[in-house]
Amino acid sequence: MERPLAWRSVTVIAVLLFGALLALSPWYGYHRDELYFRVLSEHPAWGYVDQPPLTPLLAGAGVGLFGDTVTGIRVFPALAVAVLVWLVALITRELDGGRLAQAVAAAGTATGAYTLIAGHTLLTLSFDLPLWAAAILFLLKALLREQEPRWWLAAGAVIGLATYNKHLIALLVLGLAAGLLLAGPRRALRSPWLWAGAALALALAVPNLLYQVTNDWPQLKMAAALSADKGAELRVLFVPMQLTLFGPAVSVIAVFGFVRLWRDRRVRALAVAYPVAAALTLLSGGRFDYTGGLILLLFAAGCVTVGAAARRARWWAVAGLAASGLCSAVLALPLVPVADLAATPVPGLNEVARESVGWPAFVAAVQEARRAIPPAEQATAVVFTGSYGEHGALVRAGVPRVYSGHNQLWLYGPPPDTGTTAVLVNVGPRARAQFGSCEQRATVDNGAGLENEEQGLGVWLCRGLRTPWSVSWPRWRHFS
Template identity: 75%
Template sequence: MERPLAWRSVTLIAFVVFGVLLALSPGYGYHRDELYFRVLSEHPAWGYVDQPPLTPMLARAGIALFGDTVTGIRVFPALATAVLVVLMALVARELDGGKAAQTLVALGTATGAYSLIAGHTMLTSSFDLPLWAAAILFVLKALLREQPRWWLAAGMVIGLATYNKHLIALLVVGLAAGLLIAGPRRVLAGPWLWAGALVAVVIAVPNLLYQVANGWPQLEMAAALSADKGAEMRILFVPMQLIVFGPVVSVLAAFGFVRLWRDRRVRALAIAYPVAAALTLSSGGRFDYAAGLILLLFAAGCVSATASARVRPAGGFLVLNGLGSAVIALPLIPVTALAATPIAAVNEVSRESVGWPEFAAAVKGVRDALPPEEQARTAVLTGNYGEHGALVRAGVPGVYSGHNQLWEYGPPPETATTAILVDIGPRGRGLFETCAEKARVDNGVGLDNEEQDTPVYLCKGLTRPWSAMWPDARHFS
């Protein structure tokens, strides 16, 4: 008999987290990824060299529907987190969790540090989390209800997820390994799983065709990321698994792993997590790549907690976990005090959401000081997509960058014999006869982020045509 859904408590938690995220959305400012998505949204395509199209297109929809503001671009991430809360409660119910377990799962999901970060800021993970949750929910229905037609629904979600990130492949590989190792292997012999796989492939075809036609840029991007930060990510992987949603969620997830392992019907999903983790470690991927499976283990752990009559202590610890997560993940600390706390070091999103107006003002000041006729033949070059996006958002004309997809939108016109360079190294400055530092970025709050104290150079006398040097300007990170 199917457990009743805790509609009242789950819906209340989903609405509250949605409201809180929207209320706090103007805090600090745009994150660099949001500024990038805003630029990509002006160039609709089936894909980009560093990501599929879903998140940029949702940025475009958010701007069109809710306004070109930091709040407007963050409505869909907040909504995605609310949907994630409901989906994870449904996952708990599928694992035979009653209303108490579902409420615990909803509470822990809504207040986990990673959930709050993804709900507060438009990131690709904002939408990856609910997509993974939906796929896991349908897989559970297929395995636990003996209703194999649910593989079709799982395949549909997996196919759609490829338009946001290709990381859904970790779930697919992990599940396949689990089914091969622990079964039930009869699923592999039946037609429905393979029909679901076919649905996933058919839906993903346009995305895959873009990769084939463009020489698999995602593989090049993944290799660049691994070379750039692979060693650091491997060191951080294990400790971050313990705190990505907060330590209480991790403890309950450990109990959840045991619960799934003991149930032969879903043991494959218990195996999926270590497989996904091992693949992430070996490739030097980010610690959050398997976050969707951590939430599955957490849901199973909440079912175990309620079965052993530990609802109150679990709920109490989750509240404390949520309070700590909120301080880390949300803009609750005044921006003027942020530099004096460890939050900026722990939460990259917070520190990289500060100082963009000051950055743009520094660059605009250098440009505005030029005579009008020289401004007309001046290009602005930035080292990364956040800087590029901040200047475009501030209305600075003629901005270019060789970073990731932005390289495709260059080179500058050959008439641009003067350039303002930001975050461009000596090799780039060496392309000009003269370069002089004209300003230095200061975010005004003493926060040590990527743009703080960056010099702004005014360079004149381009020694090579832009078309000749532009191939060397491309870089992935």
Template identity: 65%
Template structure:
């Protein structure tokens, strides 16, 4: 391939993106997942019951290199977002796109709602999107150039399992694409099977962890499907238009047609609907297909470039408007004082659940501080989810416990844990553990954002009925 990479415009997009993300990094506060990853960072392992080790490890590296604050924790996600932009431009280049197509792809990717959220917040998707993009790029090179690129694809796919096992969705989608649309001769390629072997060998420690721990992530997936499967199915189609914005979705539709018309890469066109069917059938999250929207979008930008100036101008202006709307929703641009009066918290869960943690900590700490010194020494705090647990730990409290996901492994509370401060714990569970519980505080984030912690009651319970070590098995929850 002789098409050069449009380094200057792509680098300019990356520079602007990273600058904006780093400038806005300290705004709002920690997201509940970031608070969870901070806790897991103190317990490095080959895996956890709800995820592989990479993102908690990234949190550990950030804490060590940059310190502990929302802004510093988000440096690596911002850099990962820039890497995603470069990879998306390379995908457009691989499909024959010249400077305009690569620039449109870079700009549309950088301003997509999902990449902006992942670049602003330390989430598994922050690193999953560039991993998927790298895998797609190398698969394209096998289809269009040289089968030896299967080895590189295998390396990326194997490595991606340490961030999320969801990379299997990409593999299944591509396999379905090859079987349905060809070229089926790929199945006879020794490089394909060598790449598959590389992926399996790299992923093996992760798989062994799951095997020796009774497949906890399958249990998590089943729990998520049971809890949210129906809702995810209803949201799937509309969210495909909102993940990167409606303009990207429309351009991706043209990209699907372009890929379908080229027998060499038709399998990649089929991979998206195949993954979509698998996601809906399993009740998975609507964002499981996000990594396969990007190559369709890149192909659509190549088609726009080929269509001439009018189509390029139309795509450019439309992507600009798309990006402004996405930035308003995905980034912390709206002041906290008015955020609750906008629809943004309803649309963007990350923004909604990044608000109010200092007020939450103050409510719980206030209850603890009201206790006599001897009771304060014995008191434990038990929370219903990992965000609450992580926020209190980040705030400096000890003797904080939760049965949520991996945190159950770090319990039980000590058997002298009486009294107990209970947050987000059902009444029937509280009453089974303690003789009496009284409401002592309510959380008020002070900015009117209606999130999970707003108006949360804080109970003080006394009179331990059974030792914590005898009942801790009943506190475990996967969701």
């Protein structure tokens, strides 16, 4: 018999999370990815060289519906993690968790560090987590309710749609396939409904895949560039970050969840899916958060164990989650004043916070360099940035003729050949050597003493372009 749903407590947790995220949303500033997605949303497409179209689409929808502000672009991420809280509670219920287990799962998910980061800032992660949770919920229903095999179709539909946000959903599919082959139940592989679900997922993903094929698989090139750039560092950080993605208490409970899933032959395949996905991530040099969706599954299963444990064990679990949640809030949310941020460990642990500070100062430094150009010359001068965040910040501020060779932005060039005078930022000596003369006209200072990607950058005014942009443009392209 299906357990009662703890709808009141789960709804309260989800609503409080949504409200808190929106209230705190403007306390720092845009993250560089948000500025990039805002630009991409103005160029709708079936895909981009570094990602599928869903997150940029939702960035544009947020701006259009709620205003071109930091809060406006963050409404959908906050809503997405509120939905995530509900989905994890439903996963807990599906695994035979009662009201207490569901409430603990909802609260632990809502206060997890990565949940808070994903809900506070518009990132691909913001929508990947609920998409994975929905797919896992339907996979559980298909495995646990053999008399209702149509759930394979629901799982296939979500998996197909998830490819429009990130292709990482393939890790879940590969992990499940390996789990079914290694641990069973292998009879599921003989179900026509499973294969119908797989066909539906593939059919929904076809336009996305066609974009990749017709554009020479740009995401594979992007993945290779990321692995070459930071693969070794990410492998070193993988295990420590698995223990801290959602907080240490979540990780401890997730261990009990793994044991619980492993002991249940019906869903053992999903227990196997986590180590398989982890191994594939390590081999590819991928990011440590790629397994986040499966960690939440293990946590949900562990909450069932917590709900059935003795009173003292439940108290320790809840206390641990509360302490972990407080630490996560300080780490993930803009609670520390900007002026004090550099003196705390937060910038070193949370890249999103670190890279959300200083954009007005960056724009002011570029504008200072542009003002040094005489009006007649300024009419044709261009601005070139080395990063998509810098490009997005300048476009957001209304700076004209801004270009970049970073990822998708290279396709929006080249600058006009008349732009022989340029303001360059975040480029090296080789790029400046393309001009007859260059002089540094400003230095970026965020005013908070915070070391991030923009702090200390020189802003250069360069004249006398040696080779026309239309000829040299391929040399300006880079992936990272």
